[in-house]
Amino acid sequence: MRAPERGALPLQLAATLGRTYGRVTETVQGLSDADFDRPTRCEGMPVGPLLVHLLYDAERALMAFASPATAVPDRDFVTYWLDSPPGTEGDDQFVRTVASAYRKPAALVQHWRELSEAAVRAATAGLVDKGRRVETQGHVLRATDFVATLVLEATVHHLDLIVELPNALEPDPEGLQVAARTLDGLFGPEAWDVIGWDTTTYVLKATGRLPLDEDDRDMLGPHADRLPLLG
Template sequence: MRAPERGALPLWLAATLGRTYGRLTETVQGLTDADFRRPTRCEGMEVGPLLVHLLYDAERALAAFATPSTTEPDRDFVSYWQDYPARAEDAPEPDTSFVRTVASAYRHPSETLVGHWRELSEAAARAAAVALTDHHRVVKTQGHVLGVCDVVATLVVEATVHHLDLTVHLPDAPEPDPEGLQVTARTLDGLFGPEAWDVIEWDTTTYVLKATGRVPLDDHDVDRLGSYVTRLPLIG
């Protein structure tokens, strides 16, 4: 079964980012302080620390859009993730002490952390809309140079994947933005490779969860993927 056609990135990518961040805000704004201690799919990060991690990604957006470059891009929205491969099984667990310490400083995260997230995420979405008025603009982020469309796509992927991480023990949370899921799947397609697409038979959400190692592969998946199974997970 051939994977569904993902197509190009959305024309109004800033709107996709705004909705993607908005779904995260909907998820956290009704939580209690105790809910911020619920586990997520990310090792060592509860809901609070993971939201802090996302908050710093929104901050990355603001820094990137204010840091233009005159050099040619050396990454696009797919190759950007080659610097963030999945962690090997025998690798040490990631150090999450920083985000956990920052999260613990919010005495009432249901108000203060959520308010900080809302302020920064909405500012990042507005800045993305301004930056995307010039589709030829390139900026610096994370030690690389990317076009603004590519930067926004990486922000959508980060937020979408972590939305799924964040809500694993929040059964009443909204689903990620559908267009955000498509951008994420399009990114994973680029990493997986066109010759491997014919073996994908998952729906988009399952594809994102399994291709990023959030949900383990079952025996049927392994049989279906064949030699391509060694390519997964595509990112950590």
């Protein structure tokens, strides 16, 4: 069995980002204070610190759209992640410290809501110009490619957030497709064409959130050792 067909990136990527961020907001806004200390799939990073990590990603989006670039893009939505190999995020202690500085988790949620909604508005305006380029983390990307990286980050971390949150919302389906399309690009057709996982399982296993079992390794053959593709 082969993985489901995945086409090009969505035409309305800003709307995809809005739904992706919106589902994170819906997930965290009803949590109890104790829930923010629940573990996630990111080792050493409970729900609260992981939301801070996402908050800084939304802030980075605002900075990028305020920093238009004229240089030729040197990364796209796939190759952007080549600079982020598994296990290199390295900001666990920082985000834990920031999360603890919020007087109440509700204040963190409000800050996340305001920043994420502003980032979506910036993306909506920024994508009007089809040729727009932005600079972020030392690279230049087309605005569409940049927004796709934001969608992947939020989608994967949404899956991280909800592992110990019963009845939580699943990520936006189109956001999952963007994440899978990105992983396809990193993995290459020779590898992903043999995958029989559903899309969510693909994202979780290709990013190391779920371990590979014996059947997975039989399915992937020599490609199994290339996982995880992202941390």
